[in-house]
Amino acid sequence: MNFTRFGRPAVIAVVAALALSSCASNESATPASTEGAASALTGTLTGAGSSAQGSAQEAWIAAFQTANPDVTVNYDPSGSGAGRETFIGGGSDFAGSDSYLKDEELAGTFAACAPGSSAVDLPVYISPIAVIFNVEGVKDLNLDSDTLAKIFKGEITTWNDPAIAALNPKATLPATAITAVHRSDDSGTTKNFTDYLFQTAPDVWTDAPADPFPLQSGEGAKGTSGVVDAVTNGVGTIGYADASKAGDLGVAKIKVGDKFVGYTADAAAAVVADSPLVEGRDKSDLAIKINRLTTDPTHYPLVLVSYAVVCTEYADAAQGELVKAYVSYMAGSDGQSVAASAGGAAPLSTELADKVSAVLATIK
Incomplete structure (x- = not known):
């Protein structure tokens, strides 16, 4: 278009x-x-x-x-x-x-x-990049970077996996299979998303950040709108997209330091302001080389x-x-x-x- x-x-x-x-x-x-x-x-x-x-x-x-x-x-x-x-x-x-x-x-x-x-x-x-999800019965979701990386690598395959349950003790998580949706086209959003995983979960995500999604796991969709549509219309889906396109989908909080943080424009701006060229x-x-390793919960490093x-x-x-x-x-x-x-x-x-x-x- x-x-x-x-x-x-x-x-x-x-x-x-x-x-x-x-x-x-x-x-x-x-x-x-x-x-x-x-x-x-x-x-x-x-x-x-x-x-x-x-x-x-x-x-x-x-x-x-x-x-x-x-x-x-x-x-x-x-x-x-x-x-x-x-x-x-x-x-x-x-x-x-x-x-x-x-x-x-x-x-x-x-x-x-x-x-x-x-x-x-x-x-x-x-x-901010939003981690969007569509899981029946789940409105709030906490994820740390190791768990998120394992989801997109295909190592965590169901929503009631113990690793997800440990981060969400109050949630009723279904046994639904996870479909992780990534961009199928060369995408700067993918490069930023994988850079976040590469920096914050290096023991799990070992592929260097790049525009093409590096793995064969999950489901590919073209463009931001394609990812949003696939997550919206799927069952047990999760993906990543520019936050402006998240709409009514669930959006996960990510772990920054000792807290789980939702995205805000101010938190995204704060990370960039503290990052070097x-x-x-x-x-x-x-x-700009974005500082993904911040532990300041007023910052949102997935940006x-x-x-x-x-x-x-x-x-x-x-x-x-x-x-x-x-x-x-x-x-x-x-x-x-x-x-x-x-x-x-x-x-x-x-x-x-x-x-x-x-x-x-x-x-x-």
Whole structure:
């Protein structure tokens, strides 16, 4: 499915109102339109990638195009891996990705970028990853990372397994078989989920984090919506998805330190704020190494940072200006407020937003 400038009227109305109400809050990151001054931007902008960004992108597009009526923005939520491939091949002007560019991707060329230039990762969207489940008679569920890892490895196969029962002494757990649903496509959400297991349950989960799910166990489903549908329509199912898509499904609490913690936007933002940048990359690249090992129960370490992957210099300068304007809006206070309202995203910290703004100022 492609999101275009002809989004749902209700979304446009809500998001436009949000954008107009906050238009003075961050001048440098607001789309080029102010009261009494028409936008000078024109053209068509194409992005592809992260399905976790889907709700936010739909809202961002509606608001940005309200402020810039001569701009059309198209976004295909095809998944992070597919989005990066599309961008690398020149099929889009930017990519949305829940995992930052790999070293081998950075070593190659990017068709949309000017010769001699490269691409960088700019954080625009922070969201918890929800462990969603659908088990008859179970409303609340606690899981630690070892147990979660064993479920997705296929080593724990029924809901009344002693390991799950020990974490949920007040629950009546059925003998129902567990169906663990994972992404079948290359997914940054998968990379973040498996990175959490790899760091916090290293004795159980030994596969290094990657966009493709590494095992043959469980059931695969394409895209965030596919995982949510499979969990919703299945029996005894469990999966992982961007929290904005959890809907009415059960959501497990995960163990952080000595407590079981549910996700919140604030808890997700807190983890990212305390996490360093990835070492050894260009100073303009803002890829983040998330601290999954925190024991602070005010933090939620099962979180994703989703990036706008953009050129440092575009072969087509006009497209570069469009990308710069749109990503500046996404990462600015207006865009972050819209994403929070549309999908429950956690806002970028002021420090991180300032870093993104500084990099965008250098893009050509």
